[in-house]
């Protein structure tokens with residue numbers, strides 16, 4: 514039997530961190546060896562397995578950076594990202610980064626780090642979401658020049674606790690669609706007041722925050738006379754956690770570089 518992959522979960526007490534710990538603890542090919550949290554967290558010292566609702570793992574929630582780790586899986590906050598990148602770089606540890614809402618400077622920093630460590634960065638680790646992104650690109654390509662014009666709007670729905678808007682996934686859908694629409698695409702966030710008619714080259718974004726929705730994206734392709742709507746909705750967070758663990762396993766054999774879930778899923 515091969516040695517399990519040693520994983521550290523960054524943001525381990527969060528909604529996503531707990532699901533990564535739970536799924537990883539049921540997978541014999543990986544082992545959670547560290548659970549990282551901020552140094553003020555009220556649950557520091559608690560067992561990561563118990564927090565995740567599974568067996569005791571003898572892995573305490575800690576803020577100190579671990580040394581003996583193969584891959585860090587991050588689901589945290591933009592404020593926590595700089596340290597995470599710096600530590601992975603200095604410890605030569607592969608990094609799966611799932612946090613959304615990073616600044617442009619943080620993305621640049623991540624790209625710099627990927628010169629020396631392998632990184633998977635994706636706003637959605639879900640297989641279904643990534644497949645839907647490809648479908649959205651295909652539909653855009655086919656309908657782009659339809660007589661009467663094509664209007665594309667992105668509606669995302671998430672739980673009331675989400676801190677960033679629009680979702681990282683909605684923004685990625687928009688970027689991928691814009692690649693097919695052309696360079697003059699405008700990204701318009703919500704509408705209010707006397708906006709005038711919709712222009713031809715815009716993508717509209719609408720962020721809905723309701724209850725405990727774990728993530729839903731609808732891409733509307735509106736034409737004169739008919740409409741397509743692509744909808745992809747999570748019913749729980751395990752699609753993201755499973756995708757992140759798959760990314761960690763895939764990443765361990767890769768050279769330094771910046772990868773995404775299209776690479777992991779071979780799409």
Ligand SMILES: NC(=O)C1=CN([C@@H]2O[C@H](COP(=O)(O)OP(=O)(O)OC[C@H]3O[C@@H](n4cnc5c(N)ncnc54)[C@H](OP(=O)(O)O)[C@@H]3O)[C@@H](O)[C@H]2O)C=CC1
Nearest residue numbers: 524526527528529550551589593611612613636637638753
């Ligand atoms: N790519 C993907 O597939 C997905 C991405 N996400 C993204 O993942 C991120 C986390 O989501 P979610 O789990 O719902 O959020 P939570 O707020 O539930 O979890 C974030 C965790 O990170 C912790 N944290 C804060 N600061 C630090 C630090 N310095 N070091 C380590 N941990 C820290 C938080 O602690 P505290 O509570 O004390 O602040 C919290 O426990 C979001 O950006 C979200 O958009 C979510 C789902 C899927």
Ligand SMILES: O=C(O)C1=N[C@H](C(=O)O)C[C@H](O)C1
Nearest residue numbers: 613636675680681682727728
């Ligand atoms: O915060 C969340 O919950 C999610 N965030 C990610 C995003 O911003 O795209 C992914 C998923 O939709 C859940």
